[in-house]
Amino acid sequence: MFSCPGPLLPAALLFLLLLLLPTAPGRPCGPAGLSRDTVLGRPGANVTLTCWDKGPTSVTNGPANVTVSWRVEERGAAAVGGRGRRLAEGDSLLLRHLRYEDSGRYSCYVGGRPLRSLRLLVEEPPETPRVSCYRRSHDKDVLCEWPLRAKPSPGTRAMLWVKQRFTTEDATEQRCRYFAKARKFVCRLKVPPGTDDTKPLVVSTCVKNGAGGSAGEDKIITLSGVLKPDPPINVTVVALEKAPQRLRVNWSYPSSWDPRFYWLRFQVRYRPEPTRTFTEVDQVLTTWLDIHDAWWGTRHVVQVRAQEEFGHGAWSEWSREVVGTPWTDPRDFTSEMGPFSSQFPMEDGTYAVTLPPELFAEDVGDDAGGTVVEASTRSVASPYALLVAGGSLSLGITLFIGIVVRYRQMWQTSRQRWAKPGGEVQHVLVPLGGPPSPPLSDTPLLPRPGPLAPGALHVTNLDYFFSRP
Template identity: 75%
Template sequence: MTLAVKNFFLIFSPLIPPLLPSLLYPLLVSPPGLSRDTVLRRPGDNVTFTCRDEDLADANAAVSWWLEERGAAAMPGGHRRLLLGGNVLPLRRLRYEDSGRYSCFSGGHRLRSLRLLVEEPPETPRVSCYRRSHDKDVLCEWPQRVKPSPATRATLWLKRRFTAENATEQRCRYFSRARKFVCRVKVPPGADDTKSLVVSTCVANGAGTAAGEDKIITLSSVLKPDPPLNVTVEPLEKAPQRLRVNWSYPSSWDPRFYWLHFQVRYRPEPARTFTEVDQVVTTWLDIHDAWRGTRHVVQVRAQEEFGHGSWSEWSREAVGTPWIDPGDVTSEMGPFSSQFPMDYGTQGVTLPPELFGDDDAADRAAGGTVVEASARSVTSPYALVVAGGSLVLGIVLFVAIVVRYRLAWQQGRQRGAKAESEGQHTLVPLAPPGSPPLSDTPLLSPPPDPRPPGGLHVTNLDYFLAGQ
């Protein structure tokens, strides 16, 4: 039995020291037990202190209350403040600043002393860690719903997982403007980005303690760059459907050693959804399907070049309007133009960068002149006027021809059977005796005059067939 116990300690003794911080850190930062003369209240509560019991109170004896503020020495002549009141001292809507020791005196003698502690029990930490670049420290933070008391202390422990080394302790700082605790964890030079680390947190004050769940991270998984800077949107001359977007690396990321890839999203101001372009490796992008004469909103975010970690927050919004031809009448239509983007109905679809790179290089090599090549057709108002006029003229001509033909048909009926006689040869009967020889008599009667009264009749085909 003794040998078995000895072997147990030999095997597990290296693991005991690193486990102690995780097991004991709530006890190390826990406040001591409250004494009997301590009154604990939350901010906003009310409390009433009584100097002497009613049956022992002397109506003629004067009672005064003194407050020994937090940090003051509990002795006469220390940092004390006289309070108004008699045997009963009411305190309404307590604040953190009301914490301290309250004492009542009568005839120069201290009759009672009570310690008031105004504290909010600490919130349970929900930690998130990030790293702005490969050469920066790790920052761990968690938000607070309410402002903690000045006596609240937050501590973070960090250790490598499955190792026997001791955990490192870091104090955390509260930022009132951001309403969150932030802990800076020093990363030793040459640390392996793929090794797992265990993060433990604890918050404590006079009202109690709260410990967060252990969080397992790696240095590469917590990479989160800052948003890109200096995002600008500029029009391209003589290109009414294109915009040039430029930006720069965040100051916390050094592009000499590590790169970023970017994602760009944009939308015309009447629209609510964005079009996204992924895998942009340059610090500029040309938008090819912008709306004519419409202002666009553009944002950019960044991620580590190999996809480690998470995306940065979106940059601030930048706005720009495509180039407008001064002589283009349609530019006055603004956002109410009849044009639509090529990807209308597919908002949010990401486009590969190959759609933009070759055209841009050719444009720059040609001296900067941009030639618009769009799959979109925009109808000119002049073409609409010509087409409409041609349609009206054709209708008028068709109606005129029909009316003219109807008039000619009515005139032919009045002459009688003109349609049967047109285009036929008339037989000449043999002449009776005594008449001129047949050679002197024409075999064909002269054709009727095809010209109607009043000039040329374009609908009478006999005019064109006669005499041939």
Template identity: 85%
Template sequence: MARPPGPLLPAALLLLLLLLLAAAAGPGRPCGPAGLSWDTVLGRPGANVTLTCREGGPANVTVSWRVEEQGMAAGGGRSRRLAEGNTLFLRQLRYEDSGRYGCYAGGRPLRSLRLLVEDPPETPRVSCYRRSHDKDVLCEWPLRVKPSPGTRAMLWVKQRFVAENATEQRCRYFSKARKFVCRVKVPPGADDTKPLVVSTCVNNGAGGSAGEDRIITLSSVLKPDPPLNVTVEALEKAPQRLRVNWSYPSSWDPRFYWLRFQVRYRPEPAQTFMEVDQVTTTWLDIHDAWRGTRHVVQVRAQEEFGHGAWSEWSREAVGTPWTDPRDLTSEMGPFSSQFPMEDGTYGVTLPPELFGEDAADGAGAAIVEASTRSIASPYTFLVAGGSLLLGIALFVGIVVRYRQTWRTGRRQGAKPEGEGQHMLVPLGPPSPPLSETPLLLSPGPSAPGALHVTNLDYFFSGQ
């Protein structure tokens, strides 16, 4: 009966563990200084350097130094003559001092040296992002100072826990943005959830620097571009509302994947923003805007399910809520008031105590008078004129009537002398005097408390 190979099981587990650690260690590319030739002298910017033609050369020979102009091949272009002597001292080196220096004796070249003025590269701090699901991954890092012309940057990408060769990408430096950018090709149908290991290396003749490995997934590095065409419009007859519109960035195709948005706004006197989240449309109505105040609005976007990071904020857009054209408060100042007129328009009155003596007598009175004249209606003048004419006509009629009555009474009172007087003869029996006529007559029994008034002459007589 054969025994199971006990010692082989731990060895297999150990081998598997080593393979996993090797795969997890990342691309692990060497990142040292670029190889320099034996005749290259390295100098740092701002430092001093001494070039020597020959060690222990003859003292009776005159040695002169020349430097080739930049852009010329060695020995094939123009050269500029420098100082004489077996050694050449250069102070306060610059990048422009890089080149090939040669020493000559009697026109015969003795030695040629290549001077390289460079700083060691900065350590890269890489960040990766992807503009949409169908775009490549871009990895970049900024630089504090401009790199030397001989600086190179490389990037390696491979799947984590998989023993396969890493893909190598050359990075490009953008001088305006002052950063290196590397493009990582994403094959079609790649799994967005599988982890990837990203390594970087920057080197030149002065040294090399490796960045820290980054573990990413294609979904976690999603970062859309900011929304475009952000506009702010006023809504008619809505003094506290604003309509904000925007559009998808050109790098994102909304036919297959959507975005969600976040809007922030503030009135210009304020310093803090108010935010509205979970906006799935490309427009938003703001309901709490300040009346008559200009507002600043910005929008940013993120993948609809929250994968990845938010985009940068869009450019600022400004807008002011709708204002009633008849509202003259903002034009006349906070101390003005309005009152409705008969024709539906509005006039403006200003209290005289708000102005000085000069203003009340001068400019203030002129403003009120101008406003009153501008809003006066011809209908008012017609009514006033008609009333005046009617009053005059009535007055004239009363005067004429009174004059006719006065003339008639005068004519009856002045009778000619000698004319006989005729006495009035009563046709009926004489009536008793007013004092003997009872005021109340009781022809029959009446209810107690009843009052019958039968002689109204009592109330109209002068007695």
């Protein structure tokens, strides 16, 4: 059975403990030591200053028949020779509902001679920092910040220390700045060129003032893991002509990100204004997107956000909201027509449309506000249908004219074939070897036709029309 030597066991446990616990820079975080003549008070509280005892906040009666007066040092003036604003008289001075402005040096006097001087410090212990770090691009510094619930006291200071994990090198110290408008502390961590983006760093924060100190939890980060680009800019929504269900969204890279060296991927979300649910489109590598399922005639809200192209770090914040409406045919009767474009259902299930009174000028008086007419169920003739009907009519007329010309040519050809040429001598065929045969009949089978009336048709000439050339 394998057994671990006794001396190696504590070393192994110590090594595992170092792996599990983050390596803190080890900087002290606490208030500076207060002097014995300093009295600490919190905003809104009450404090009593005494002139005779050693304890600054004790209340003890001094010598009898002695008048004690109090003065507070004016800003920028020294408490020497009784200079300052005079306050109440008595062995003790009660200050109610302290404010930051009450901080200063208070002195008591007897007969114009100073007996004691106390420094009053009005401060609130600082809030515990909950830091978060981010980097706008690969070539920018790291920014670490944390918000505050209330404005810190004037003497509050914040520091940040950074060092590589599991190393013995000294930590880098950075002073943090308070931004009153945003109500947060911001610390800038400078990144030297060529720094490995994958190495873990330990970030420690400390906030302290005269009332106390507070250290935040150590945070382990990597430069690639804290990437968080700024939101895309110049986001626009454009309607596409003759596409009632499409919208084109365009945007630009943020100014803090250089697309010549590193790219971003984008996510677009949109929704029709009547709804609250967004439709999201991921993995967009271009700076534009076509929406194919937009609602006809409805305003849409669109937003875009960005992330590093390989998914390192976090998504940016969403861009500001922009709106756009798909294209609508201006000839469409149901498109927007100003104040006269409303539609509403009738009792029989059909729809009625409010038309402008100008269309009924001869029937509607000046006091009429509009006429409601029932929408017709008859479809409006399409220009394509009229074009097809006209083409068919032209083709029929052309065919009819062609047939007439053809039969006219056939009639003329038949007439020339049956007509005898002028000057031709007619010979009577006489059979050989016998007397001539008598004619078959002297009486014609059909009577000779009489003179025809003008415009009449001779029935015996109908074979002209049916003869073939």
